[in-house]
Structures are given as C-alpha cells and as structure tokens.
Amino acid sequence: MTPADELRAAATRLREAATAASTNRAGEPTASWSTEERYSDYPAGGNRLFGDFFTREDGRVTAWPLLFRGGSREREARMETQHAQYIVLMQPAAGLALAAWLDQAADALTGAAVPDTEPALAVARQILGTTPTGEDQ
Template sequence: MTGTNPTDQIRAAAELLRALATAASTDETGRPTARWYFTEHGRHDSGYLYAANPTGPGARILRGGSSGPHGRGLRPHLAARHGEYIAAMDPTVGFALAAWLDSAVEDAGQVGPDPHALAVARQILDQETER
C-alpha cells in the first residue's frame, strides 16, 4: 500500500501508470502497437476499438463476451462516446502522464507537491481525494 506522503503517492502513480501503459501497448500476440483508434459501425452509434500496429495491420482490442442461455454472444461493440474517449487516452498518453508525474516528483522536493499532480496520482491509485 502506498503511504500518505504526497511525493510517494505521485511516484507510485507514475510507476503504476507506466506499467499499465506498457502492458496495454501490445496486442494479444505481443506485437507492439501505436495509437489506438475507434471506428464506428452499424446504426446504433457504436463501433470497435483498435490498436494501430506500426509494422502491420491493426488489431481489435475490444473483445465481446457471451450472453444468453446458450452462450451466444453479442458482437463486441462500444458506444461511440466511450470508444472515442478510450482511444484518446491510449498508452501513449499514459506514458506522457507518467513522465509528467515524474517531473512533479522532482518539483515536489523543491516547491512542494503540485495539487493537480497529487489529485491525478490519487485517482490512478484509486485513493480518496481531499475535497
């Protein structure tokens, strides 16, 4: 568990976010991916989330599940508003946020913790933020 020291919380959030972004930056076969993108389909304002592959075709990273009494699943889909947001917050953004948090840790030693960096860190660590 992360302590209550704000600098430690920011540092731990940067490490966690970097680990999550690293894990999410490959497809199911282990190939590296680049940016994520969302493609709408059908008539229901929904679509699929993909990870671009810098060396080949992109891979769908949204998977559907089975439902119903016979295990027949619905086609995987995602509401457009959710898919577009997820695509905008892909692993490249995670790496950039982790770097910003690293910078905030350095600054915290000299000027104190940035309250915005601390709020982001606590959300990443799923901790209660001060109101």
C-alpha cells in the first residue's frame, strides 16, 4: 500500500465511522456531541455525553439524545455500538496525530492566502466551534 493509499483508506474509514455515529438507532441526529456536568461532587467528575441538540417549543435548546447510559451500581454503563466504535477510532493517539497535522498545515499556510475550503482550516473550525468569520457557532 502506498502512502497515498494509506491516506485515502484512513479518510474512508474515518468518514464511514463518523457517518455511522451521526445517528442513533432511533434515527435521531447525533453528529454534534457535547458534554454537560452532572455530578460535580464525584472526585473524577461526572459528565454526561449527548449526541446533538433539539429546540423545544418555547425556543430553549436542549442537549439530546444521551449517548452514554447507566454507570451506576444498579446499571452497567453502555453506549450504542457505532458511537463506541467512533470513540475508539478517534482515541487520544489519533487526536495527537491530528494536532500534529494541524501544526504542519499551519506552518505550510503561514503567510499564504488561505481559502475557506482548506481542509485543515475546516477541521480547526470544527474543533474550535468557529465559523469562517471567526464567530462561535
């Protein structure tokens, strides 16, 4: 396998996993993950993981659906398979490699006119939650 083949295979695998993790079994969207503190008195913290957001009739935006369930003495912690597989695929080692790629892209693009369609810039904006105008999403 050539390096280009490896890059394309990795992009395909990541795209497939991200697509699978973007909905749950009920078909609800789960593409914009968030976390919310639930148990501040736990020594290691106690956050909940949500898959997306929905807007209530009164206009309030609520994190939903819950991606990680259980985790008590009575209930074993569980997660839908496609979400767990995506988390494993994007493990900390992948995050570090992605950060190195972003650093390399920043060095290569410094001083250049960079189009909004630049893939590294699109990834950076997803991580930062910003738009092409620099505003928060």
